[in-house]
Each structure stands twice: as C-alpha cells, then as structure tokens.
Amino acid sequence: MSDPIRVRLTGVGGYLPREVVTNDDLARKFGIETSDEWIKTRTGIGQRHIASDDETTSSMAAEAARQALEYADVDASQVDAVLVATATPDQVFPAVAVQVQARLGMTAGFGFDISAACSGFVYALATATALMQSGQAKKVLVIGSEVFSRLLDWTDRSTCVLFGDGAGAVLLETGAGEGEGVLSTHLHSDGRTGDILYVDGAAGCPSTSQHLRMQGREVFRHAVVKLSQAVDEALEVNGLTGQDIQWMVPHQANLRIIDGMAKKLALPADRVVVTVDRHANTSAASIPLALNEAVRDGRVRKGDLVLMEALGGGLTWGSALIRM
Template sequence: MSSAIRGVIAGTGGYLPARSVSNDELAVEKNLDTTDAWIVERTGIRRRHFAAEGETASSMGAAACRAALAQAGASAADVDAVIVATATPDSAFPSTAARIQGALGVTRGFAFDLSAACTGFIYALSVADAMIRIGQARGVLVVGAEVYSRILDWSDRGTCVLFGDGAGAVFLRAEPGSARGLLSTHLHSDGRHGDILQVDGGAGSTGGTGVVRMAGREVFKHAVTKLASAVDEALAANGLGHDDVAWLVPHQANIRIIEAMGRKLHLGLDRVVVTVDRHANTSAASIPLALAEATRDGRIKPGELVLMEAIGGGLTWGAALARF
C-alpha cells in the first residue's frame, strides 16, 4: 500500500432551514405565473427550504460543520483550516469561513472563502485535498453554504423557482497510506460563457448585490457535454470504468441533467443520490448536503467509490472521485 497522504472524508453534515416551501405555496406567495406541474416537469423540484430572518451562510455552515465533526469523532482542536464555497457570503469581509471558524471555536490554522458558483464545493474539495497531500493541513472542514433566496428576482419564474437555501460540510482528515479518500479532482472553467449564468451586480461593479440571471437552454447544452467530459476524465485518470462507480452524487440543478449523467455512467436512479426534488438547487451546498443524507441513511457504505460532479456560473465545472 502506498504511503502517500490522502484526504479521507471522515464526517459529513448538513443543515436545512426549518421552512420548507412547496411549488404551489411559492406560486401563491410570490404571485408567480406558474404551477406545480410546470415546475416538476421541467426541473424535478417539488419543494425548497428558505432561510429565516437572521439565518446566514455562516450560521448554516457552522451547523453543518458541527454535524460533520461529530460524525468524524473530531473537535475544533482537530481543525487546521476552514474552506467555504459560497456565492452568498455574509459580507465582503470578514470571510464566511472566518465567521464559521469563530463560531466553532477554532483558534488555530486559517480560513477563507472560494467563489466558483455551483461548482464551488468541488473546487474547495480539491484545494483542501492538495493542502493535506503536501502536509499544510491535517484536518480541513470543506463547506458549501448558500442563501440564494436573497439574490433571486421573484418576477422571473425561469430562475426564482429553481433555488433553495442550505449548507453542507465534510471533514477531511489526513490518512497516510489509506486506500480510502479522495483519489483525484478535476477542475475546469471557461470565462467566455460567463454571461449565460451570472449574478448581475456586486460591490465592485454596481455597488449592490444583484440577482441571478440565466439563459437556461444554453446552460443545459453546456452542462451535459462538459459534465460527461469531466466524468470520463476522472475515471480515466484512475484507470477505472463506469462499472466501478457505486454512487453518483451530482450537483442538484435539474432532474433532466441528473438523469442524463446517470445514463452516461450506466447507473439507474437507484444508484444516484437525488435531493433536487426536496432541496431544489442549493448551489455549492447541494453536493455536501446530498453526501450527508446518503452517508447518514446508510446508502453510501465504506469502501464504495463515489463520483461527484457539478457545473456552475463562470462557466465552471469539475468532478471528484472518492472512496469512502
């Protein structure tokens, strides 16, 4: 067995706000020209969670981190770094990661945010794993936390019905010579397509937050081809085939994209972790939330190979392979 250090997912955790809103409730509350049937047919979404007043990316992220640490049998003293993927930070600074670090009582190491939209968790996982491999950290909390309900245009039914709030986290622990852990991560971006999925404002441009804008058909077209390429890249890099994958844990954007990726891997939906129907698209939080659900209910078992993939604004996309 190799003596190389690998980042092992030792614990997972998730947090969803208490308020769960159905499609019908959303249509009435926001006076939207849409129906439950229209939303379900096009997206697979039936419900989503919205943050309460006072709930933020950092408060939700801290709750998810506490759950991940508890599952790992770890404490604040074991945390060397906190890396948060978010498009909805509490503030420009301090970082959401620093706020979570403070809330957890972590008094050493470092914390920072990372911006890669819906692909953010894959990016953050890659950075954390690299730090573990070179010995810069031994225990890293990797978090995706979003409050998209605060950056939606409620007059645009093409976007406002798609998103929800929540946070997910994993605790990566260094384990020398382990067969478990992250095998590889594969990151990509193409800024030429940034305008097809964006937030149309920011502190450095408009002086305000802005709202989500999306060219849905264009995003879908890129999603299927780019995610398939990233999946093939990840498997080829490890000398593995589709049959080796036990579980696909995709970014939860749209059931049609999720089903297409399942077919690509020859996996039925019974081997794909799907939460989009209940969570909607929680952006960088969607993969860690799905991981937390599937590890805690026993679906993902020790030794199984899990493939994660995502695409988001930037455009950004990527994949990660991990053995649990």
C-alpha cells in the same frame, strides 16, 4: 521516497432552513405565475428551503460543520483549516470561513472562501486535498453554504423556482490507505461563457438589482457536454469505467441533467443520490447536503466508490472520485 499523503473523508453534516416552500406556495404566497406541474416537469423540483432573517450563510455553515465534527468524533480545536464554498457570503469580508471559525470556538488554523458558484464544493474539496497533501493541514472542514433566495428576482419564474438555501459539510483527514479516500479531482473553467449565468452586481460594480440571471437552455447545453468530459476524465485517470461507480452524488440543479449523466454511466436510478426534488438547487451546498443524507441513511457506506460532478457560473465545472 516517502509514501504520498492520502486524504480520507471522515465526517458529514448538513443544515436546511426551517421554512419549506412548495411549488404551490410559490404560486399562492409569492404570486408567481407558475404551477407545481410546470416546475416538476421541467426541473424535478417539488419544494425548497428558504432562509429566515436569522439564518445566514455563516450560521448554516457552522451548524453543518458541527454535525460533520460530531460524526467524525473530532473537536473543533483539532481542525487546521476551514474552506467555505459560497457565492452568497454574509459580507464582502471577513470571509464566511473565518466567521465559521469563530462560531466553532476555533483560535488556531486558517480559513478562506472559494467562489466558483455551483461548482464551489468540488473546487474546495480539490483545494483542501492539495493543502493536505502538501503537508499544510491534517484536518480540514470543507463546507458549501448558500442563501441564493436573497439573490433571486422573485418576478422571474425562469430562475426563482430553481433555487433553495442550505449548507453541507465534510471533514477531511490525512491517513487514508492505498486506494482509499480522495482518489482524484478535476477542475475546469471558461470565462468566455460567463454571460449565460451570473449575478448582475457587486461591490466593485454596483447594481440596483444584484439578481441572478441565467440563459437556461445555454446552461443546459453546456452542462451535458462539460460534465460528461469531466466524468470521463476522472474515470480515465483512475483506470475505471462507469460500472465501477457505486454512487453518483451530482450537483442538484435539474433532474434531467442528473438522469442524463446516470444513463451515460449506465447507473440505475437507485445508485444516484437525488435531493433536487426536496432541496432544489442549493448551489455549492448541494453535493455535501446530498452526501450527508445518503451517508446518514445508510446508502453510502465505507468502501463505496463515489463520483461527484458539478457545473456552475463562470462557467466552472469539475469532478471528484472518493473511496469512502
């Protein structure tokens, strides 16, 4: 029997829009009844990046992808597939992924989008890994890209203060050694809870608003339980404990949730990658953006064991373990 195909992460990239909006800006420029203290106390967020008219989900995704390819020293022509996790595509179709192909000058391979809200990157990572292990691709770009600012009700301070825009990307390649690369991924969803975090409108059911709606307390309650289960599952499958984890790179939704998961794993604060204070919640882009920052500043190094986890609308949730 031949050895199983193993998948390694070889490139990282990220893009953040030019415009930075602080908490004070929200109150002063946008007229939102809030304050820096109110937002920071409840979420840990101090600022976010907001896309301009010329910055789109596909343009940001392509720039993040270019950086990941450059980091790995791989030409776009060598890439077999592009998977984009997004809840905010430029159009209903064509998919953001095929638009990224065009922007990168790719004339071969395939691409498609994955919609799993804030869990999208973990879902896309799992899908790409499975495609590669089945032999259908050897090099795959996995991207999370979002312009959530265009879905927000800017009169609703319970949601509009939470989100930002951006894109993050990784390049996956086959050829990892034993015990290296993507060790496991774990995906879950429960449609019965879809009414606590959603966007009220789509092409098939037009709405005058098409805004994000959220029951914050309910989402928080589910996040604590479901993320804990997903993390336990990843550790158990791999015969590991929380002490084995070098880095946690979580979905950046709320600092209280991040701190709670770190305490569960007995991870000190300096072993948790946190960007929510500067990026806010960038949905499917948050994990690859955080990973890109931590790899490029030298915190996350080759050989480190990295845990990723996320929960999003659906509800969807999942975890992944990667040996860098």
